[in-house]
Amino acid sequence: MSMIDDVTALAAAHGLHLSPKDTAVNEAGLDYRVVMASDATGRRWVLRVPRRPDVSEGMAAEMRILDLVAPVLAEAGVAVPDWQIRSPELIAYPALPGAPGLTLTDAGKPEWHMDPASPDYAERLGRLLARLHSVTPEQAAAAGVEVRSPARVREAWRDDIARLSEAFTVSPAFTAAWQAWLDDDTCWPERTVMTHGEIYPAHVLLAEDGTITGVLDWTTARVDDPARDLSAQYGAGGEEMLQATLTAYEQAGGRTHPGLAVQAKHLWHAFPVGYALYALTTGAETDLATAAGMLNPEE
Secondary structure (H helix, E strand, O other): OOHHHHHHHHHHHOOOOEOOOOOEEEOOOOOEEEEEEEEOOOOEEEEEEEOOHHHHOOHHHHHHHHHHHHHHHHOOOOEOOOOOEEOOOOEEEEOOOOEEOEEEOOOOOEEEOOOOOOHHHHHHHHHHHHHHOOOOHHHHHHOOOOEOOHHHHHHHHHHHHHHHHHHOOOOHHHHHHHHHHHHOOOOOOOOOEEEOOOOOOOOEEEOOOOOEEEEOOOOOOEEEOHHHHOHHHHHHHHHHHHHHHHHHHHHOOOOOOOOHHHHHHHHHHOHHHHHHHHHHHHOOHHHHHHHHHHHOOOO
16 A cells, blocks of 8 residues: 555544545655545645654644644734644644745755745745744743753753764764854853744745745644744745844744844754764664765765
C-alpha cells in the first residue's frame, strides 16, 4: 500500500472518510508527514502522521499551545489548526484558508510561492509577531505551556552546544564563534515572550493578496527568546527585510532591545546546532552524517 492508502485507511478508522482523488503529500516537515485530502463533501483536510514516537509524545503540549494562541491570533484574522482527530498515529484538522509561501518539491528542493524579500510580507509578519509576542509568560504558564526565563534560554543553548560537541567533531571556528556569542550579554533577551519557534513561509499561509491567513506547526512553540521568530526572516530576506519586520513589529507594540536583530542573525547561523540535535534524536545514519558535515565542513 502507498502512504496515501495507509493514511486514508487510518483516517477511516477514526471516522473520517476521504476520497482517494485529489490527494497531495508534503514531506517538508522534520517531525510529520503531511497529507492533504478531501472528504465526501469536498471539504479539504490536513492529516499529520508522526515520523517518530517522540513526536507523538508532544501532542498534548501542542494542543495546549493551540488553545492559548488561537483566540489571540483570531482577533487579527489569522487561524491556527483545529485538531478534530488526535491520536498517537494521526492528527487531522480542516484545512485553513490560504496557501503556504514555501513548499518542497518531490526532490526536496524549495519552491517559493511568494517573494521572501517582499516589504509587504515583512510588514505583515512584524504585525503578526507583535500580536503573538503579546501573550505573557504568566498567561502561557497558566495554560500549561513551557516557559523559559532569559537565563534558561541562554543556559539551554550552552547545554545543547556542549552536548553536540561531545557527540561530533566541531570546527574550532564554530566553537570559538559560539563561545563568543554565549558570552556576549548584549545579544541575549532581558525578557522572554510566547514564540512559535519555526515561523517561516512554509508554516505561514497566505491569501492571494498577501494577507497572512494562518500559521501551521506549533510543535516547537514556547515562551522563549523573541529573536527565534525573526531569524528565518533574516535568512530568507536578508538584513533589509529583517529591519522592515522589526520596524512593523515595534510600531504594532512589539518590544525590542538593542541586540534583537543581532541575536536573530546569530540564531540563523546556529542552524547546525539545531540540526545536530535533530540528528541525535532520530539516530539515523544519513542525519548524523549530514550533521557531521555541517559541524566540521573542513573535513
